[in-house]
Amino acid sequence: MRPDPLAYLAADLQALRDEGLYRHLRVLDGEQAARTSIDHRLVVNLSSNNYLGLTTHPTLRERAVEATRTLGVGAGSVRTIAGTMDIHLQLERRLAEFKRTEAVVVFQSGFAANAGTVSALLGPDDVIVSDELNHASIIDGARLSRAAIKVFPHRDVAAARRILEGVPRTHRTLLISDGVFSMDGDLGALPALCDLAEEFGCILMVDDAHASGVFGRQGRGTIDHFGLHGRVDVQVGTLSKAFGVLGGYVAGSRALVEILYHRARPFLFSTSHPPAVAAACLAAIEVLESEPELLDRLWDNTRFFKAGLGALGFNTGASESPITPVIVGDAGLAMTLSDRLFEKGVFAQGIGFPTVPRGKARVRTIVTATHTRDQLQFALDCFKTVGTGLGVI
Ligand SMILES: *Cc1c(COP(=O)(O)O)cnc(C)c1O
Numbered sequence: 001m002r003p004d005p006l007a008y009l010a011a012d013l014q015a016l017r018d019e020g021l022y023r024h025l026r027v028l029d030g031e032q033a034a035r036t037s038i039d040h041r042l043v044v045n046l047s048s049n050n051y052l053g054l055t056t057h058p059t060l061r062e063r064a065v066e067a068t069r070t071l072g073v074g075a076g077s078v079r080t081i082a083g084t085m086d087i088h089l090q091l092e093r094r095l096a097e098f099k100r101t102e103a104v105v106v107f108q109s110g111f112a113a114n115a116g117t118v119s120a121l122l123g124p125d126d127v128i129v130s131d132e133l134n135h136a137s138i139i140d141g142a143r144l145s146r147a148a149i150k151v152f153p154h155r156d157v158a159a160a161r162r163i164l165e166g167v168p169r170t171h172r173t174l175l176i177s178d179g180v181f182s183m184d185g186d187l188g189a190l191p192a193l194c195d196l197a198e199e200f201g202c203i204l205m206v207d208d209a210h211a212s213g214v215f216g217r218q219g220r221g222t223i224d225h226f227g228l229h230g231r232v233d234v235q236v237g238t239l240s241k242a243f244g245v246l247g248g249y250v251a252g253s254r255a256l257v258e259i260l261y262h263r264a265r266p267f268l269f270s271t272s273h274p275p276a277v278a279a280a281c282l283a284a285i286e287v288l289e290s291e292p293e294l295l296d297r298l299w300d301n302t303r304f305f306k307a308g309l310g311a312l313g314f315n316t317g318a319s320e321s322p323i324t325p326v327i328v329g330d331a332g333l334a335m336t337l338s339d340r341l342f343e344k345g346v347f348a349q350g351i352g353f354p355t356v357p358r359g360k361a362r363v364r365t366i367v368t369a370t371h372t373r374d375q376l377q378f379a380l381d382c383f384k385t386v387g388t389g390l391g392v393i
Helices: 008-018 058-071 086-099 110-121 136-145 157-165 190-200 254-263 265-269 275-290 293-312 331-344 373-389
Strands: 035-038 041-045 103-107 127-131 148-152 173-178 203-208 234-238 248-252 323-329 361-366
Touching (some): 058 275, 086 103, 086 248, 086 275, 103 110, 103 254, 110 173, 110 203, 110 234, 110 254, 127 136, 127 157, 136 148, 136 173, 148 157, 157 190, 173 190, 190 203, 248 254, 254 265, 275 293, 293 373, 331 361, 331 373
Parallel strands (some): 127 148, 127 173, 173 203, 203 234
Antiparallel strands (some): 035 041, 103 248, 323 361
């Protein structure tokens, strides 16, 4: 019998266990909600990106079902062959209106939007200047582009400037940042990055995955939040987080979108969304515009919970968003904190390397518009008991 060529994987898994980084996938017994059953235990769920509760919103549900009835379950092709349905274009037009840009192209996911766009816009002669905490999909897109990648320390605009000063103007340059950083909840230094991009003539790209539906008027994102319309060349948003469905999009000029039709590999080589996804995303925009109280409740809950964790003495970093990390340092400790919370009825995922740097392991919390005050108070009480027991506070 031939030896198993994958035998090394068992050793790799053991190494993950030894470091406290081994993860077992938690399973939701029912739907994604603020209080839900996970691994057969009823918990307050502080780990989803379902900021506005749209995963189970009646309007989205109804539109998805209706689209499935009238248009079927699948698109049947990639966008560039036979997989562009009228409903896909309706969604793109509606998003462009919402984002106040000339055009929008929707991708299967935020990951595909970032990786596909960065690799389509830049090539081997170009330079990418990227915040060190940018999302993995940006990093992968940058690698696929084969451009030179220069990383600046997190939110350090002066360091980004020094890098740009060293890049000859003959090189095409992309300056890129997350709008909201997913593991820390802080915002990219966007106004300063706009100034920098204009001064050095670079392309500016912002990934608003966690800001879509959360920041800006009616959830239009960080560009709207900071009043930077017209100054960010490439805006990425997601339909998978606050929008409650699935997908990513790029908003910008008509030329940008048309080039992505021709060059972005996930657009060219991977099947488009089922009609139900596009229909539910269209409904999500409608709900953002007609139910502003959802956003109000999200921010009320955010202020309440963040203040509560801070008052207990946890290190919550520099978050400015509904994402509040509880930073403990050691990965083993973060996983234990998360496990003990779960036993008490609170699901807040422990996160370690490679998702965050070594020594910065944490439990990440995300509140939503649909959490009740009682649920959040219960979670704070559990954090107090467990955090005290483990010596974190
Ligand atoms: C989640 C996330 C993505 C990926 O979005 P998906 O739609 O889940 O693929 C991209 N960028 C950032 C910053 C994210 O947090």
